[in-house]
Amino acid sequence: MCAAVGSIGAVLFLFAFPGGAISTLMHAVLHLPGPGAGIVLVVGPFLVLVALGCSLLTRAKGGALIAALAFGLSCTLIVRLLGVATNPKAAFGSLPFLAALGLSGLAIEAVMASGRPKSYAWRCVLTGMVANAVLLVFYWVAIFPRTAGWVKWQDIPPLAGVCLAAGLVSGYITGMLSRALSRILATEQKE
Amino acid sequence: MCGLVDFDALHTSITRLAGLSVAGITTYAVSKTVSICRRQKTKAEARERKAPAKARGRIALAESR
Numbered sequence: 319m320c321a322a323v324g325s326i327g328a329v330l331f332l333f334a335f336p337g338g339a340i341s342t343l344m345h346a347v348l349h350l351p352g353p354g355a356g357i358v359l360v361v362g363p364f365l366v367l368v369a370l371g372c373s374l375l376t377r378a379k380g381g382a383l384i385a386a387l388a389f390g391l392s393c394t395l396i397v398r399l400l401g402v403a404t405n406p407k408a409a410f411g412s413l414p415f416l417a418a419l420g421l422s423g424l425a426i427e428a429v430m431a432s433g434r435p436k437s438y439a440w441r442c443v444l445t446g447m448v449a450n451a452v453l454l455v456f457y458w459v460a461i462f463p464r465t466a467g468w469v470k471w472q473d474i475p476p477l478a479g480v481c482l483a484a485g486l487v488s489g490y491i492t493g494m495l496s497r498a499l500s501r502i503l504a505t506e507q508k509e
Numbered sequence: 510m511c512g513l514v515d516f517d518a519l520h521t522s523i524t525r526l527a528g529l530s531v532a533g534i535t536t537y538a539v540s541k542t543v544s545i546c547r548r549q550k551t552k553a554e555a556r557e558r559k560a561p562a563k564a565r566g567r568i569a570l571a572e573s574r
Contacts, residue, residue: 334529338515339522346514405513506544 320372320381324388327368331389332396335360337403350480351473353407353466357457358481361408362422362450363488365389369423370445370489373430374496375503382430386423390416407466408457418456425452439493446489447482454481 340356348355368389373382396402397411404410429445454477458469469477 330529334525335522336518336525338513338518342514342516342519343522346516347519407513502544 319376320378320384321388323372324368324385324390325392327364327385328389328392328396331361331364332393332402332404337405341405341407351470351476353462354454354458354469354473354477355480356405356408358450358454358477358484362453362481363446363484365419365422365453366426366446366449366485366488367492367495369426370430370442370449370492371496373426374442374493375500379431380427382426383420383423386419386426387416390419407462409461409465412461414456414461418453418461421456422449422453425449438497439490442493443486443489446487446492447485450481450485450488451478454478 340360341352344350344355344359345352350359365386369382369386372385394411394416397404409415426445426449429448430441433441435441435444462469
């Protein structure tokens with residue numbers, strides 16, 4: 319189930335964001351500094367939606383990690399086999415990309431398993447923020463130096479702020495959507 | 510500036526996102542309508558099942574008087 323959700327997420331992601339779209343939106347339209355703006359505003363929140371949503375809906379241990387890895391593997395397969403054009407800066411379909419998604423999935427698992435904070439909404443918010451931050455830091459340290467260069471010191475505070483805000487919003491939205499969906503599914507099962 | 514700039518890709522992306530949103534909203538609306546219809550049908554059936562039983566009860570009461 320989680321692997322299927324991750325794969326569908328990858329197909330939707332590659333369909334909705336063709337190569338160069340995210341970079342153009344971030345740097346030419348929104349004039350955000352880079353590298354990393356597309357990761358924190360699009361890739362990270364999308365991954366939180368898929369992996370955290372899967373974990374909350376199935377309540378299976380390791381669900382978020384499986385969904386995140388399935389997302390990465392499907393992206394890799396689609397990019398390699400179908401030759402879908404992506405931005406080389408983000409290294410979609412490479413081993414470091416898979417590692418970044420796996421680490422982000424692990425971060426979601428760790429926060430959800432810790433059971434803190436007790437409040438469901440706050441836990442979702444914290445999970446979104448941590449997952450997005452882990453993804454950004456990994457990209458800054460392991461991927462961008464090879465593809466786009468090191469991030470400038472003065473760009474780190476605004477990008478970190480955007481990262482936390484985007485993680486907060488995506489975590490909250492995922493939590494509320496998952497709660498509504500599980501209610502709908504429970505009602506359907508009763509009927 | 511950081512990374513490649515491709516406004517055609519951005520245009521395609523916005524169009525596809527709009528299409529996906531419309532598809533999602535339509536699917537949700539259809540599933541909600543089906544769910545409401547099914548619930549009302551179940552309620553109506555339950556009411557029909559209860560009605561003859563009530564009528565039988567009233568007749569029995571009238572006969573006993």
